[in-house]
Amino acid sequence: MFSNYIKIAWRNLLKNKGYSIINIGGLALGMAVTLIIGLWIEDELTYNDYFENRDTIAQVYQSQTFNNQTGTGPAIPLPLEPALRDGYGDNFKYLVMSSWTQDSYLQFGETNISRPGNYMQREAPLLLNLNILKGDRDGLRELNSIMLSESTSDALFGQVDPIGKTIRLSNEIDLMVTAVYEDIPTNNSFDDTEYIIPWDKYVSSRDWIKNSLDNWGNNSFQMFVQLAENTTFEGVTDAIIDVKKNSDADVEEYNPRIFLLPMEDWHLRSNFDNGIQTGGRIKYVWLFGFIGAFVLLLACINFMNLSTARSEKRAKEVGIRKSIGSQRGQLIYQFLSESFLVVLFAYVIAVAIVLLCLNGFNDLARKEILFPWTNVTFWLISAGFVIFTALLAGSYPALYLSSFRPVDVLKGTFKAGRYAGLPRKILVVVQFTVSVAFIIGTVIVMQQINYAKNRPVGYDKEGLVQVPTMSQDFSGKYDLMRDQFLASGAVIEMSASSSPTTRIWSNRSGFTWEGKPEGFQEDLAWTEVTPEYAKSLNLKIVEGRDFSRDFASDSLGVLINETAKKYLGMENPVGKFLKDTDEEDPAPPMKIIGVVEDMIAQSPYEPVKQGVYVFDRFDNSSYYNLRLNPDKSATENIATIERVFKSQFPDLPFQYDFVDEQYGQKFASEERIGTLSGIFTALAILISCLGLFGLTSFVAEQRTKEIGVRKVLGASVFNVWNMLSKDFLKLVIISCFIAVPIAYYIMNGWLQEYPYRIILKWWIFALAMLGAMGVTVLTVSFQAIKAARQNPVKSLRTE
Known part of the structure; x- marks a missing residue:
C-alpha cells in the first residue's frame, strides 16, 4: 500500500513540474538554512566538549564594587591561592594558578617562532586532561621545563624527537621540552595555549x-x-564567597566576592551587569535558533499554501477515491506520502547546498564545522527532522483535502467557499510578518555597527603600527630604536607604551587628590608611556601641555583624558597632584601636566573609561607605536622597518599589527552576526517570494477565462495587473503593520545592552515596509503581466 502511495505521489510531482520545483526548491532552501544553523548551534553548545572533566571545572571569578557599581571578572590576587588551599582545600581536586595567555618567542637552533601560551601550575595537564603524545604527563614538575602543543613542536623540531631538547624562551631563559600534547581544537577554551611553562618559573x-x-x-x-x-559549584561558591574578608582593610572597602564560574558558562554565559550574570553568546544561539525555525516555517507555509490552493484541481480525485471506498485515513496517508516525498527530495538538495556553502560559512562565522557524515546521532536527528517537516508541511493540506464530500464534488456543486482562502491569506501574512521583522532587525544591527564604527576614536589609527616587545632584548633600547626608525625614513614618529593602543591592560586605585569626595572609590585605567606617545598617536592636547624631554620633572608627570577630568571632579586639573595613599611605601606625587582628548581603548559600544598616561620611568613598555611615513607605501615602510628591526634583533621574529585592523576586530562579532542575519533574511524573503510567485501563478491560471473576458470587454494590462496584485499587496501591508511593533520591541530590548547606541528612527521601519511591498509588487507583477498580455482567444477557447 505504501509503495502505491509513493507511486501516486511521484506521478503528481511529475504532472505539476512548476509547482513541484517551487515546493521542493523552497523547502530545500529552508531546510538548508535550518541545517547549517543547526550545525552552528551544535558547535556553540559543544564548546569545551574536548575536556573530559568539563562538568567539574570552573574558573575563579571576583566581583568588586566601586561607587555602587559592581564589576565582575576573572582577575584575582595571588594570596587567594594559599587561602583556598589551606582553608577550603577539601572542596577541590585540583587548583591551578595561571598567567594570562601571552605571546613569546620560542627558539631552537635557527628556528625562531612566536606562539601564545601560559604559565600554569603543575596540576594543569591533569585538570585539563591533556592528551600527551610524547613525554611525561607530569611535565611541569621541573622548574626549567616546558610542554608544547603538537603543532608548535612540529614547527620547532620537524621530525626530530623534541623530548629532552632545550629551547630558548624570548631569548632570555632555556627550557627543556618534557612533553608534547595534542592540539586543543578551536571550539574550546585554551585552544591558543601552544605551550605551558611551570608557574614557579613565572614567579621566580x-x-x-x-x-x-x-x-x-x-x-x-x-x-x-x-x-x-x-x-x-553552588556549594563551594557559598563556602568561599567571603574568603577575602579581613584580608586587607584597603581591599575590603570594595566588598570583594569570590565565586566559581563553571566551564559550561565560559563561552555562552560570561557576561555580568552590576554583579549579576546576564548571559552572553547564548543570546545568539537563541537568535539563530529562532531564525532557523522561522525560515523552515516559511518554507512549510509555501507547501501548505500551494497544496490547498490547488484543492479544486484535486477535488474530483478525492471524490472518486472516496466513492469507490477510500477512507479518509487512507487519503490522509496519501497526501502525507506526497509531503514526505517532497521533503525527502528537498532534504537531499538541502544537504548538497550545505556541502557547497559550508566552507564559505566557516570563513564568515570563523568556525571549523565539518559535515557529520559518520555521526549516527546526526542521521537519526535528520530522519526525525524530515518526518517532522513532512508532518508540519503536509498535515494541513492532508486534513483539508481529505475533508471534501464526494457527492458535492462529483455533482459539480463543490465550491471552495467564501472563507476557503482565509487560511492561505493568514499564512501569507505570517510569512511576510516574519520577513519584514527580519529586514528591520538586520537593518538595525548594521546601523548599530556603523554607528559605533563612525564614532570618533580620539586618535589617528590610520598609518599606525604596533610592534610587540616581548623580550628583555628590548630593554634599554627604546631611544636607539627610535633614532634608527626615524632615520630610516619609514617612520615619522615613534613611542612606547605598556599596553596596546586598542586595549587597557591595567587599572589602578589608591590615590587621593585635592577635592576628592569622602568615601569615593577611584578606578583609573593606567598606561605607562614614553614622552612621544601623544605625538605618535596624534592625540589632541585640550588643556595644558604634552610630555617633554626638556623638563626633567615630567618623569613624575601625568596626562589624563577628558573623562578622567570629570571623574576626578577637577575643573582646572593642570598643576594638581595625584598622591599615592600607600603609607608604608608611597610613590612620589604625580603632577597633572595636561588633558588629552578621550580615545577609545576598550569597547566602542561603551563610554570611554577614565584614564591616566604616566611617564614610563622603569622601561615597562610592551609595544612600540610607529607612525608610518604617509609619503611612502605601507609595503615599502614595513619592509624598511623590518630591516631596521632585524639589524638590532637578528634572532627575533619580526611581528607587527596595523592598529586600524586591531580596532576593526572589535566589531568582528557583531559584523558576523549582522552579515549572517542579512543572508538568512535574504533567504527568508526569497522563500516567501517563491510561495507568492506560485500562488500568483495559480490564481492567474484559475482566472484565465475571466481575464480573457475582461480583455475582450476592453480591460487594459494595468486593469488586469491591478486585479491580480491588490489582494496580495493588502496582505503584505497587513504583515508590515504587525511586524513593525514586534520588531521594535525586540530590537529596542537588544539595543539596551549597548550604552553607546543608535536611536530607533521611523525611516528604518518605513524602509523595511517599502522594501517588502516593492518585492511583493515585483514578484506578483511577473505573473500578472504575463497573464494580462495573453491572447484572449486562447483564454476563451473551450477545453
Whole structure:
C-alpha cells in the first residue's frame, strides 16, 4: 500500500513540474538554512566538549564594587591561592594558578617562532586532561621545563624527537621540552595555549610577582579549579564567597566576592551587569535558533499554501477515491506520502547546498564545522527532522483535502467557499510578518555597527603600527630604536607604551587628590608611556601641555583624558597632584601636566573609561607605536622597518599589527552576526517570494477565462495587473503593520545592552515596509503581466 502511495505521489510531482520545483526548491532552501544553523548551534553548545572533566571545572571569578557599581571578572590576587588551599582545600581536586595567555618567542637552533601560551601550575595537564603524545604527563614538575602543543613542536623540531631538547624562551631563559600534547581544537577554551611553562618559573623570574605574593589588591592573575567529588559549584561558591574578608582593610572597602564560574558558562554565559550574570553568546544561539525555525516555517507555509490552493484541481480525485471506498485515513496517508516525498527530495538538495556553502560559512562565522557524515546521532536527528517537516508541511493540506464530500464534488456543486482562502491569506501574512521583522532587525544591527564604527576614536589609527616587545632584548633600547626608525625614513614618529593602543591592560586605585569626595572609590585605567606617545598617536592636547624631554620633572608627570577630568571632579586639573595613599611605601606625587582628548581603548559600544598616561620611568613598555611615513607605501615602510628591526634583533621574529585592523576586530562579532542575519533574511524573503510567485501563478491560471473576458470587454494590462496584485499587496501591508511593533520591541530590548547606541528612527521601519511591498509588487507583477498580455482567444477557447 505504501509503495502505491509513493507511486501516486511521484506521478503528481511529475504532472505539476512548476509547482513541484517551487515546493521542493523552497523547502530545500529552508531546510538548508535550518541545517547549517543547526550545525552552528551544535558547535556553540559543544564548546569545551574536548575536556573530559568539563562538568567539574570552573574558573575563579571576583566581583568588586566601586561607587555602587559592581564589576565582575576573572582577575584575582595571588594570596587567594594559599587561602583556598589551606582553608577550603577539601572542596577541590585540583587548583591551578595561571598567567594570562601571552605571546613569546620560542627558539631552537635557527628556528625562531612566536606562539601564545601560559604559565600554569603543575596540576594543569591533569585538570585539563591533556592528551600527551610524547613525554611525561607530569611535565611541569621541573622548574626549567616546558610542554608544547603538537603543532608548535612540529614547527620547532620537524621530525626530530623534541623530548629532552632545550629551547630558548624570548631569548632570555632555556627550557627543556618534557612533553608534547595534542592540539586543543578551536571550539574550546585554551585552544591558543601552544605551550605551558611551570608557574614557579613565572614567579621566580619577575620581581613584581614576588612583590604580589601578599598583596590582595593586585588582581593580575587567574585561577582554574576542578571540584572534589560530592561537591557542587553552588556549594563551594557559598563556602568561599567571603574568603577575602579581613584580608586587607584597603581591599575590603570594595566588598570583594569570590565565586566559581563553571566551564559550561565560559563561552555562552560570561557576561555580568552590576554583579549579576546576564548571559552572553547564548543570546545568539537563541537568535539563530529562532531564525532557523522561522525560515523552515516559511518554507512549510509555501507547501501548505500551494497544496490547498490547488484543492479544486484535486477535488474530483478525492471524490472518486472516496466513492469507490477510500477512507479518509487512507487519503490522509496519501497526501502525507506526497509531503514526505517532497521533503525527502528537498532534504537531499538541502544537504548538497550545505556541502557547497559550508566552507564559505566557516570563513564568515570563523568556525571549523565539518559535515557529520559518520555521526549516527546526526542521521537519526535528520530522519526525525524530515518526518517532522513532512508532518508540519503536509498535515494541513492532508486534513483539508481529505475533508471534501464526494457527492458535492462529483455533482459539480463543490465550491471552495467564501472563507476557503482565509487560511492561505493568514499564512501569507505570517510569512511576510516574519520577513519584514527580519529586514528591520538586520537593518538595525548594521546601523548599530556603523554607528559605533563612525564614532570618533580620539586618535589617528590610520598609518599606525604596533610592534610587540616581548623580550628583555628590548630593554634599554627604546631611544636607539627610535633614532634608527626615524632615520630610516619609514617612520615619522615613534613611542612606547605598556599596553596596546586598542586595549587597557591595567587599572589602578589608591590615590587621593585635592577635592576628592569622602568615601569615593577611584578606578583609573593606567598606561605607562614614553614622552612621544601623544605625538605618535596624534592625540589632541585640550588643556595644558604634552610630555617633554626638556623638563626633567615630567618623569613624575601625568596626562589624563577628558573623562578622567570629570571623574576626578577637577575643573582646572593642570598643576594638581595625584598622591599615592600607600603609607608604608608611597610613590612620589604625580603632577597633572595636561588633558588629552578621550580615545577609545576598550569597547566602542561603551563610554570611554577614565584614564591616566604616566611617564614610563622603569622601561615597562610592551609595544612600540610607529607612525608610518604617509609619503611612502605601507609595503615599502614595513619592509624598511623590518630591516631596521632585524639589524638590532637578528634572532627575533619580526611581528607587527596595523592598529586600524586591531580596532576593526572589535566589531568582528557583531559584523558576523549582522552579515549572517542579512543572508538568512535574504533567504527568508526569497522563500516567501517563491510561495507568492506560485500562488500568483495559480490564481492567474484559475482566472484565465475571466481575464480573457475582461480583455475582450476592453480591460487594459494595468486593469488586469491591478486585479491580480491588490489582494496580495493588502496582505503584505497587513504583515508590515504587525511586524513593525514586534520588531521594535525586540530590537529596542537588544539595543539596551549597548550604552553607546543608535536611536530607533521611523525611516528604518518605513524602509523595511517599502522594501517588502516593492518585492511583493515585483514578484506578483511577473505573473500578472504575463497573464494580462495573453491572447484572449486562447483564454476563451473551450477545453
